[in-house]
Amino acid sequence: MEKKWWHDKVAYQIYPKSFCDSNGDGIGDIPGIISRLDYLKDLGVDIVWLSPCYPSPLADQGYDISDYYGIDPRFGTMEDMDRLIAEAKKRDMYILMDLVVNHCSDEHEWFQKACEDPDGKYGNFFYLRRKEEGKLPTNWRSYFGGSVWEDLPGTDRQYLHVFHKKQPDLNWENPELREEVYKNINWWLKKGLAGFRIDAIMNIKKAFPFHDYAPDREDGLCSVREMLAEAEGIGEFLGEMRDRTFQKYDAFSVGEVFLERQEELPDFIGEKGYFSSMFDFSETIFGKSGKGWYDAGVITPEDYKNCCFEAQERVGENGLLSNIIENHDEPRGVSYYIPQGDCCEESKKMLAALYFMLRGIPFIYQGQELGMENVPFSSIEEVDDISSLDEYQVALEAGLTAEEALKVIARYSRDNARTPMQWSDAAHAGFTTGTPWLRVNPNYSTINAAAEQKDPDSVFHFYKKLIALRKDPAYRETVVYGALEPYLKEQRNLMAYYRRGEKTLLVMGNFQREEQEVALPAACKRVLLNNYPDADIQDLTIRMQGYQVVILEM
Ligand code: GLC
Ligand code: CA
Numbered sequence: 001m002e003k004k005w006w007h008d009k010v011a012y013q014i015y016p017k018s019f020c021d022s023n024g025d026g027i028g029d030i031p032g033i034i035s036r037l038d039y040l041k042d043l044g045v046d047i048v049w050l051s052p053c054y055p056s057p058l059a060d061q062g063y064d065i066s067d068y069y070g071i072d073p074r075f076g077t078m079e080d081m082d083r084l085i086a087e088a089k090k091r092d093m094y095i096l097m098d099l100v101v102n103h104c105s106d107e108h109e110w111f112q113k114a115c116e117d118p119d120g121k122y123g124n125f126f127y128l129r130r131k132e133e134g135k136l137p138t139n140w141r142s143y144f145g146g147s148v149w150e151d152l153p154g155t156d157r158q159y160l161h162v163f164h165k166k167q168p169d170l171n172w173e174n175p176e177l178r179e180e181v182y183k184n185i186n187w188w189l190k191k192g193l194a195g196f197r198i199d200a201i202m203n204i205k206k207a208f209p210f211h212d213y214a215p216d217r218e219d220g221l222c223s224v225r226e227m228l229a230e231a232e233g234i235g236e237f238l239g240e241m242r243d244r245t246f247q248k249y250d251a252f253s254v255g256e257v258f259l260e261r262q263e264e265l266p267d268f269i270g271e272k273g274y275f276s277s278m279f280d281f282s283e284t285i286f287g288k289s290g291k292g293w294y295d296a297g298v299i300t301p302e303d304y305k306n307c308c309f310e311a312q313e314r315v316g317e318n319g320l321l322s323n324i325i326e327n328h329d330e331p332r333g334v335s336y337y338i339p340q341g342d343c344c345e346e347s348k349k350m351l352a353a354l355y356f357m358l359r360g361i362p363f364i365y366q367g368q369e370l371g372m373e374n375v376p377f378s379s380i381e382e383v384d385d386i387s388s389l390d391e392y393q394v395a396l397e398a399g400l401t402a403e404e405a406l407k408v409i410a411r412y413s414r415d416n417a418r419t420p421m422q423w424s425d426a427a428h429a430g431f432t433t434g435t436p437w438l439r440v441n442p443n444y445s446t447i448n449a450a451a452e453q454k455d456p457d458s459v460f461h462f463y464k465k466l467i468a469l470r471k472d473p474a475y476r477e478t479v480v481y482g483a484l485e486p487y488l489k490e491q492r493n494l495m496a497y498y499r500r501g502e503k504t505l506l507v508m509g510n511f512q513r514e515e516q517e518v519a520l521p522a523a524c525k526r527v528l529l530n531n532y533p534d535a536d537i538q539d540l541t542i543r544m545q546g547y548q549v550v551i552l553e554m
Pocket of ligand 1: 200
């Protein structure tokens with residue numbers, strides 16, 4: 001595998017609105033991020049991905065961009081952004097922005113111009129269809145609920161939006177649109193950005209001609225995924241984008257890719273792939289139902305293990321996945337993957353080690369390094385996220401009581417990860433001196449950065465040790481490139497695997513609250529990391545305590 005600068009890095013996702021507020025307006029901002037770069041450096045982070053901070057009406061929290069060349073005044077100025085890039089550079093850190101080009105905002109100039117003249121240049125930047133009385137162009141349901149078709153204001157047309165109606169899809173079949181996208185990417189890379197996280201990219205290729213599919217719910221619509229699954233030829237767009245942009249700058253690109261056709265994996269992240277890496281979402285998708293969140297099954301420790309191992313096996317030596325336990329679209333990993341009632345310091349550290357040591361590039365989502373947890377919602381009024389509000393309605397329509405529906409939302413809501421970062425036990429967790437835009441998780445008095453930095457046994461310090469191990473010259477090659485091989489895969493609630501490179505490491509987590517005895521394959525040379533004070537190893541047996549995790553050198 002040809003070595004690349006990003007292979008051995010550790011990445012960190014910032015959700016700007018909720019990270020750090022510098023001016024007391026209750027909204028996190030870029031100066032706030034700059035003020036915390038030393039915190040991230042101390043943790044060991046190299047690459048920082050910012051969720052969108054471009055000008056936006058924030059219908060989908062910035063994933064609806066109205067100007068690709070600007071910074072939203074709520075988040076700061078372009079000078080702030082330049083300063084962030086420069087300050088990061090000083091610390092040998094890299095900044096990624098979010099590339100959201102499946103759609104723009106309906107407040108983007110292109111869309112406004114398309115409304116003025118749907119037959120002109122900008123009409124062809126979108127998917128427009130002539131309106132027919134009492135009939136939609138197709139019966140597809142958007143990801144956020146309702147039809148994907150909406151009236152194009154002031155015209156006799158309708159436009160396509162696979163996400164919210166304030167997120168009109170861009171027409172990638174139009175070369176002029178593609179040129180605009182590449183121009184923008186290069187403009188940012190030239191400024192010194194290290195790359196991009198690429199949003200919702202599998203949606204850019206549609207299946208033609210548009211037609212209806214069998215309805216899958218009472219509303220007579222079908223998931224827009226049905227159409228996308230039929231689309232052929234996305235590789236032409238992705239390859240062109242790579243050649244015209246990322247490749248020229250040796251930029252890091254990580255795709256939000258939900259790949260249906262596994263045989264295409266090498267095309268996506270192989271040596272000459274479209275992207276440097278792509279996220280592994282297999283454990284986030286597990287158990288989800290086409291009917292809605294209310295119908296999803298729980299994920300057990302065994303399921304979690306199998307998801308990780310299967311993803312690793314699929315990729316093999318074909319590239320590096322980007323591994324996560326959460327992001328801004330998911331509940332907190334510790335609340336989701338650890339069985340209910342068992343979320344504690346030990347289990348949080350265990351989950352951390354198990355995912356962090358997988359082959360690939362580890363991404364940490366803000367607050368994950370503190371063990372931040374889901375929010376105890378007491379009413380739907382506290383929920384801001386549009387997809388949660390839609391899923392709440394879906395659950396009610398399916399016959400759940402309001403109380404049951406709220407429980408569903410509490411488990412899956414994207415707002416769980418979007419509450420303000422918990423910096424200290426000061427008011428509003430030290431996130432703002434004003435009123436935070438979204439309620440702070442009440443557990444901030446115990447779970448916060450200031451307290452954990454002081455406590456050598458904290459989750460924060462455990463993450464620091466994991467990162468230090470990944471960077472230790474003696475182990476780096478093995479942790480970054482070493483092959484992954486499951487160990488005792490059939491042993492219940494044990495997730496164990498080798499990393500085999502210059503060294504041989506064995507990562508073992510007892511994914512349950514009960515103790516468990518595990519056979520060792522050979523004598524271990526040393527215990528590199530342990531979330532308990534001791535490891536009870538006798539001959540070729542280790543007696544593991546509840547949620548104990550160890551990393552052994554064999
Ligand atoms: C991606 C983003 C999500 C957003 C969607 C539409 O999935 O991660 O937050 O709502 O794309 O842009
Ligand atoms: Ca602010």
